[in-house]
Amino acid sequence: MTDRISFHLDATDGKARTGKIQTTRGAIRTPAFMPVGTAATVKGMMPESVRATGADILLGNTYHLMLRPTAERIARLGGLHGFMNWDGPILTDSGGFQVMSLGALRKLDEDGVTFKSHIDGSKHRLTPERSMEIQALLGSDIVMCFDECPALPADRDRIATSMELSMRWAKRSKTAFGDRPGHALFGIQQGGLEQDLRAQSADALRDIGFDGYAIGGLAVGEGQAAMFDCLDYAPDQLPVDRPRYLMGVGKPDDIVGAVARGVDMMDCVLPSRSGRTGQAFTRRGVVNIRNARHADDPRPLDAECACPACSSYSRAYLHHVSRSKEMIAGMLLTWHNLHYYQDLMAGMRGAIAAGTFDAWQAVFHARRAEGDV
Numbered sequence: 001m002t003d004r005i006s007f008h009l010d011a012t013d014g015k016a017r018t019g020k021i022q023t024t025r026g027a028i029r030t031p032a033f034m035p036v037g038t039a040a041t042v043k044g045m046m047p048e049s050v051r052a053t054g055a056d057i058l059l060g061n062t063y064h065l066m067l068r069p070t071a072e073r074i075a076r077l078g079g080l081h082g083f084m085n086w087d088g089p090i091l092t093d094s095g096g097f098q099v100m101s102l103g104a105l106r107k108l109d110e111d112g113v114t115f116k117s118h119i120d121g122s123k124h125r126l127t128p129e130r131s132m133e134i135q136a137l138l139g140s141d142i143v144m145c146f147d148e149c150p151a152l153p154a155d156r157d158r159i160a161t162s163m164e165l166s167m168r169w170a171k172r173s174k175t176a177f178g179d180r181p182g183h184a185l186f187g188i189q190q191g192g193l194e195q196d197l198r199a200q201s202a203d204a205l206r207d208i209g210f211d212g213y214a215i216g217g218l219a220v221g222e223g224q225a226a227m228f229d230c231l232d233y234a235p236d237q238l239p240v241d242r243p244r245y246l247m248g249v250g251k252p253d254d255i256v257g258a259v260a261r262g263v264d265m266m267d268c269v270l271p272s273r274s275g276r277t278g279q280a281f282t283r284r285g286v287v288n289i290r291n292a293r294h295a296d297d298p299r300p301l302d303a304e305c306a307c308p309a310c311s312s313y314s315r316a317y318l319h320h321v322s323r324s325k326e327m328i329a330g331m332l333l334t335w336h337n338l339h340y341y342q343d344l345m346a347g348m349r350g351a352i353a354a355g356t357f358d359a360w361q362a363v364f365h366a367r368r369a370e371g372d373v
């Protein structure tokens with residue numbers, strides 16, 4: 001057990017790194033993928049099933065939980081871990097990104113954001129201080145600074161102004177967070193696709209001092225090539241001895257490319273959300289199980305996968321229950337996707353530790369066919 005968050009690098013291979021983040025609720029093996037538990041649940045999954053996929057840490061969304069059931073109610077009930085029956089580490093985002101993507105009638109000013117709930121239209125306000133209070137009420141192990149993530153495309157001036165505001169909010173977040181042994185606060189780098197603005201942001205965050213550093217403002221429509229161009233320099237702008245967390249990423253090949261560029265943590269709704277729509281990620285590429293071609297196929301989704309969907313069910317069955325919109329379809333496909341994502345992370349951790357990451361990447365890419373497999 002430890003009363004501080006700490007990060008230990010075990011090995012590197014090129015720019016890729018593998019290590020562990022020690023938290024009071026257990027270790028996080030990096031590179032790590034965090035399933036998204038938006039409204040205190042990873043949709044379609046029991047917590048013990050999420051654990052069985054190999055996940056060490058979950059992500060919770062401040063925006064959703066502050067609206068329903070509210071952070072105060074979760075605090076009165078003992079905090080998010082007990083509430084959702086997850087005893088491992090939880091990272092919560094600050095609400096900043098989702099207010100801008102989900103909130104209605106938003107009004108942004110120097111102090112914070114006022115918005116209306118997308119659920120019932122009620123009026124709410126988020127500031128760095130309120131975001132820290134909410135994440136503390138939830139009992140989050142890793143807290144994210146409250147920042148602004150500008151929608152792309154945006155001109156350089158807009159991105160610079162937004163980044164500078166986010167750096168002022170990062171300072172206020174750190175002040176409001178205070179000194180909370182056993183809890184971590186991560187800063188978030190902004191600056192769009194501008195290398196100099198990202199450097200300014202990284203330097204500002206380093207001067208304030210954080211337990212970890214996120215790369216924000218990506219996966220917002222720029223495309224994989226532009227994201228990788230940014231990741232060719234952004235991780236190296238951040239302190240080498242702290243975790244680097246790329247927010248909102250991504251498809252399997254996005255994740256592999258990000259790890260190859262030095263990213264340690266990622267989160268994305270894709271594996272769970274697409275599982276509910278019948279899209280499965282496999283070692284050979286994407287399977288859209290609702291496609292008629294799978295109706296009579298007795299094979300598993302992925303013959304090399306040990307998850308319940310691949311161990312006990314045929315593509316024909318998954319096709320049937322997905323087409324029929326049976327609950328078990330979303331459950332099994334989500335379980336498979338999250339299991340596959342964790343297998344990817346475990347494979348990369350092992351390859352980096354063995355110094356064979358280049359060969360691992362070559363096999364990863366060689367096996368992926370285009371289109372529905």
Ligand SMILES: CNc1nc2cc(C(=O)NN)ccc2[nH]1
Pocket residue numbers: 096097147148149188215216217218219220247248249
């Ligand atoms: C799905 N793409 C995606 N990009 C994100 C960026 C941020 C961010 O910059 N927060 N401050 C957060 C979540 C994101 N999700």
Ligand SMILES: [Zn+2]
Pocket residue numbers: 301302305306307308309310311336337339340
């Ligand atoms: Zn599977």
